[in-house]
Amino acid sequence: MPLDQLTILAPGLLGASVALAARERKAAKRVVIWARRSEVRHALVDAKLGDAVAETAQEAAIGASLVVVATPVDATVTLVREIASSLSASAVVTDVGSVKGEIARQGHAVVKGHAHFVGSHPMAGSEKTGWKHGTANLFEGRTCFVTPLKSSDPKAVEIVLEFWTALGAKVVSVDPAKHDRIVAHISHLPQIVASALCSFLSTEDQSWRNYAGGGLRDTTRIAGSDPELWRTILDQNRAEVLSALQGYQVELAKLEKALADKDWKTVVATLARGKEYRQGVR
Amino acid sequence: MPLDQLTILAPGLLGASVALAARERKAAKRVVIWARRSEVRHALVDAKLGDAVAETAQEAAIGASLVVVATPVDATVTLVREIASSLSASAVVTDVGSVKGEIARQGHAVVKGHAHFVGSHPMAGSEKTGWKHGTANLFEGRTCFVTPLKSSDPKAVEIVLEFWTALGAKVVSVDPAKHDRIVAHISHLPQIVASALCSFLSTEDQSWRNYAGGGLRDTTRIAGSDPELWRTILDQNRAEVLSALQGYQVELAKLEKALADKDWKTVVATLARGKEYRQGVR
Numbered sequence: 001m002p003l004d005q006l007t008i009l010a011p012g013l014l015g016a017s018v019a020l021a022a023r024e025r026k027a028a029k030r031v032v033i034w035a036r037r038s039e040v041r042h043a044l045v046d047a048k049l050g051d052a053v054a055e056t057a058q059e060a061a062i063g064a065s066l067v068v069v070a071t072p073v074d075a076t077v078t079l080v081r082e083i084a085s086s087l088s089a090s091a092v093v094t095d096v097g098s099v100k101g102e103i104a105r106q107g108h109a110v111v112k113g114h115a116h117f118v119g120s121h122p123m124a125g126s127e128k129t130g131w132k133h134g135t136a137n138l139f140e141g142r143t144c145f146v147t148p149l150k151s152s153d154p155k156a157v158e159i160v161l162e163f164w165t166a167l168g169a170k171v172v173s174v175d176p177a178k179h180d181r182i183v184a185h186i187s188h189l190p191q192i193v194a195s196a197l198c199s200f201l202s203t204e205d206q207s208w209r210n211y212a213g214g215g216l217r218d219t220t221r222i223a224g225s226d227p228e229l230w231r232t233i234l235d236q237n238r239a240e241v242l243s244a245l246q247g248y249q250v251e252l253a254k255l256e257k258a259l260a261d262k263d264w265k266t267v268v269a270t271l272a273r274g275k276e277y278r279q280g281v282r
Numbered sequence: 283m284p285l286d287q288l289t290i291l292a293p294g295l296l297g298a299s300v301a302l303a304a305r306e307r308k309a310a311k312r313v314v315i316w317a318r319r320s321e322v323r324h325a326l327v328d329a330k331l332g333d334a335v336a337e338t339a340q341e342a343a344i345g346a347s348l349v350v351v352a353t354p355v356d357a358t359v360t361l362v363r364e365i366a367s368s369l370s371a372s373a374v375v376t377d378v379g380s381v382k383g384e385i386a387r388q389g390h391a392v393v394k395g396h397a398h399f400v401g402s403h404p405m406a407g408s409e410k411t412g413w414k415h416g417t418a419n420l421f422e423g424r425t426c427f428v429t430p431l432k433s434s435d436p437k438a439v440e441i442v443l444e445f446w447t448a449l450g451a452k453v454v455s456v457d458p459a460k461h462d463r464i465v466a467h468i469s470h471l472p473q474i475v476a477s478a479l480c481s482f483l484s485t486e487d488q489s490w491r492n493y494a495g496g497g498l499r500d501t502t503r504i505a506g507s508d509p510e511l512w513r514t515i516l517d518q519n520r521a522e523v524l525s526a527l528q529g530y531q532v533e534l535a536k537l538e539k540a541l542a543d544k545d546w547k548t549v550v551a552t553l554a555r556g557k558e559y560r561q562g563v564r
Contacts, residue, residue: 123495143493172493185486186494190479190501192537197475198556200533204467209563211425211454212468213405216563218500219472223560227553231546238541245538249531251482255474256527259520264513271509274480278505281491281498 003028003163007064008050009057009079010035013126014096015070016134018167019049024136027166034060040131049131058086066092066163068120073097074232077106080117087115092156094120094163098183099236100147104176108149116156119176121145122169123187129226137168144169145183147176184240191222191230192245198223285310285445289346290332291339291361292317295408296378297352298416300449301331306418309448316342322413331413340368348374348445350402355379356514359388362399369397374438376402376445380465381518382429386458390431398438401458403427404451405469411508419450426451427465429458466522473504473512474527480505 006028008015015033022028031050034057035041044053054060061067061083069076076095087093093111097103100119107117122144126133144164148157157173164171174182198220201209209216234241251270258266288310290297297315304310313332316339317323326335336342343349343365351358358377369375375393379385382401389399404426408415426446430439439455446453456464480502483491491498516523533552540548 123493125495125497142495145493182487182490182493185483186490186498189483190498192534193475193479194501194560195553195556196533196537197472197530198559199537199552200530201467201471202555202559203529203533205464206559206562208464208468209559211405211427211464212563213407213424215407215504216468216472218503219476220556220560220563221500222497223553223556225553225557227550227557230553231550234541234549235544235546238544242538242541245534245541247485248479248482249534249538251478251485252474252527252531252534255478255481256524256531259516259524259527262517262520264517267516268509268513270481271477271505271507271512273484274477274502274505275507275509277480277484277488277491278476278502280488281494281502 002026003065005030005032005064005066007032007034007060007067009060009067009069009083010071010075011044011049011131011134012070013129013131013133014122014124014138015068016049016131017124017136017138018068018070018096020134020136021139021167025166025168027163028066032060032064035131044131049134057083061086061091063088064091066094066159069093069095071095072229072232073099073103073236076103077110080107081110084111084114087111089115091115092159093117094160096120096122098187098233100145100176100179102236104147104149108152116153118152118157118160119147120160120164121147121179121183122164124169129229139164140168142169144171145179146171146173147179148173149176180237180240184237184244188233188237188241189244189248191225192241193248194220194223195230284308285347287312287314287346289314289316289342289349291342291349291351291365292353292357293326293331293413293416294352295411295413295415296404296406296420297350298331298413299406299418299420300350300352300378302416302418303421303449307448307450309445310348314342314346326413331416339365343368343373345370346373348376348441351375351377353377354511354514355381355385355518358385359392362389363392366393366396369393371397373397374441375399376442378402378404380469380515382427382458382461384518386429386431390434398435400434400439400442401429402442402446403429403461403465404446406451411511421446422450424451426453427461428453428455429461430455431458462519462522466519466526470515470519470523471526471530473507474523475530476502476505477512
C-alpha cells in the first residue's frame, strides 16, 4: 500500500535515490523534499525529483507518513529534533546512516511523544556523491538494515520494513549494536584497508599506478570515497571499527611472520581461507 | 612483421591468451603448443588452440622464432634449461611470470650460447585460471613489462617488445629488480591485503558477507585467486613483498592510532591522500 506522503530531508545520493525509487515503484502517492541550501532547493524544483520542494524541514514534515532523513550521520539527530513537533502522531521517521547505535537511541528519544523513529541503513552507495547521481534502482537486491529498539512501536517498524522492501531492498532487521559490529567488519574495515593502501602507495613513485592491472583498481575502488563523509562514520562507530582494525592487523602480522619465516604452509592456508571466504561473497 | 613460429609452453590462462591473441592479430604464421600432461595435449588438439601440439617441450622449441614459457614462476627456469639445446641460435625465449629478478638472470644464463632470453610480465590475469579461460583480448591496453639485462641482445629485446605490442599491450621496459619492487607494491601487496581481509573476516560470523554491498565485493575480488600460484610468486619476490607489507602495516598503525586518539585531522588527511592517489588509477 503506497504511503500518502513520503518526505525526504537533505537528499544526497541516497535520498535522491529514495525519491526516484519510490516514484518509479509507486511506494508513495506524494513525495516532498527539502534541502538546506536554497540553490539546491531551486535545482530540485527544476529536476522534478519530488512533487513538492518545501522551504523548511518543518514544513516538509507536516502531513508526512514517513520521513527519510538523508543527512550525514553527525547531523541526523539534530534534524530529527528540529522537525519533531511538526510531525503527526502516526508519522514514522527513519534515516539512511551507516552507523546506528547512537542514532537509533537518540532518534527514538527526540521524537518520543510526537511520532516514531526507526533507524535504517541501506547497504547501497557509490564513491559518487550528491543527489544528481541518484538512481531509481540503487536499492534493488541490496541489503537494507532496519534497526528497531525493543521499545519501538511494532506498527512503525512494519512501515519501515515494508517501505524498503517496496524499493527493492532485502530487509534485515537487527539490533543497532549488532548492526554497528557487522558494518564495522564488512563495510568500514574494507574502507580503511583500501584507503590506507592508497595512502601508503602515494608515498612511493606514483607513476607505478599507471602499470597496474584490474587487481589494484578493484581493491582500491572505495578509496575514492568522500573523506569527510567517512570521518563522520568512523567517529560514530569508532569502538567497533578499532576492534575490527586491530583484528585485521593481527592477521596481517601473522601473514608477515609466515612470509619472513618462509612458513609456506601458513601462507597457503591463509590465502586458501581467504579464497574460501571470498567465494561465498555474492 | 609476423613471427615464423611462436611456441607456447605449458599454457594456462596467460599462455592460451597469448595463442589466441597471436592468431587473431596475425602476430605469428604458425603457433606450436606443448603441455606437460598428455590429456591436456589431447584437449589442446581438440580445441585447435595452435597449429600444432608437440609431444615434448624440446620438439615444440625446434624452429621457434619466439618461445613463451607460461609455467608458474617456480618452474620457468627448469623448463628453459630443458629446451635450451633444441633452440636455433636466433631464437628468443620469454616468459609471463610475475617476478623477474631470478628468472631474468637464470633464464639468460641457461640459454646463453644457444639462444636469447628476455623476461616478460603482462599485467593481465584473472582469478580464473587454466587455458580454457584464455581470451584473445586479455592483453589489450594492459601493461606488459619487459625486463632485459644490460647484457641482453638488443635485437632479442626488440622482438619481445614488438610481440607484446602486436598483442595489444602497452610495453614498459624496466630493469628486473625495479620491476620486482614495482609489482610488490601495485600487485603483490594488494593481493595480500585482500586475502588477509577475507581470512580475517572468515574468523567472524561468515553470514555477514551476505549483507555486504559492492565495497566488500570489489575490495576482496582478487582474494579468489589460486593460493598455490601466489605461494610461488610470494616466494620469488619475498624480500620486496615484505618491505611493501611492512610499509603498509606502518600506515595502518598510524591510522589506528589517529582513530584511537580521535585525531580527525590525521584520519581525514589519510583518507584524502588515499582518494587523491585512487583518482589517478586508470
